């Protein structure tokens with residue numbers, strides 16, 4: 126009974142976190158969070174080749190904060206070219222990741238809130254599609270499926286079943302084939318972080 130009362134209370138409780146734009150003061154907390162959640166190998170991932178030395182897509186570096194303002198979750202999206210279409214033209218898209226939530230706050234909807242906020246913002250900014258590498262069992266609930274990325278490849282080792290796509294505009298990834306290439310602005314002055 127106590128467990129049921131607790132879960133009902135949790136359901137009606139006001140959110141204990143907010144989703145916010147990342148700012149330069151969040152970088153250290155974000156990197157510490159990623160080290161804790163993803164481990165030391167996180168920089169060896171193929172996705173990292175598309176992020177390294179680049180600034181995230183404008184307006185698409187988000188954090189979740191607890192009510193004291195501490196960073197408890199992070200997600201960023203990056204500009205890429207997702208192969209070419211039937212006419213041989215490069216397809217602009219976003220690569221999402223890493224998504225991570227502080228282990229002490231897992232299972233409270235923080236990851237879902239970050240995902241929905243990121244998708245909403247990407248839509249507002251008129252992007253056509255989002256790609257990511259992750260567990261389909263988690264990301265399918267947000268509309269990501271392997272079929273959308275079936276003829277695309279990451280610039281390094283990846284598991285085909287974990288390479289997923291979401292179209293924000295119908296048919297955006299139709300015929301998309303080839304290797305992902307970084308297309309975001311190169312990381313330079315600190316002012317670029319603010320602009321992102």
Ligand SMILES: CC(C)(COP(=O)(O)OP(=O)(O)OC[C@H]1O[C@@H](n2cnc3c(N)ncnc32)[C@H](O)[C@@H]1OP(=O)(O)O)[C@@H](O)C(=O)NCCC(=O)NCCS
Pocket residue numbers: 162163224225226227230231232233234235236237238258259260262263
């Ligand atoms: C994956 C992660 C971002 C989820 O964050 P979260 O705030 O706990 O997620 P939410 O509270 O929004 O959602 C929790 C739900 O997702 C499910 N879930 C979490 N990780 C999952 C996974 N890898 N596969 C399938 N389902 C998963 C939980 O079981 C839970 O299910 P329920 O709603 O049916 O109870 C977080 O666990 C994390 O940071 N993990 C380590 C980093 C990582 O692996 N990131 C990439 C994910 S592929």
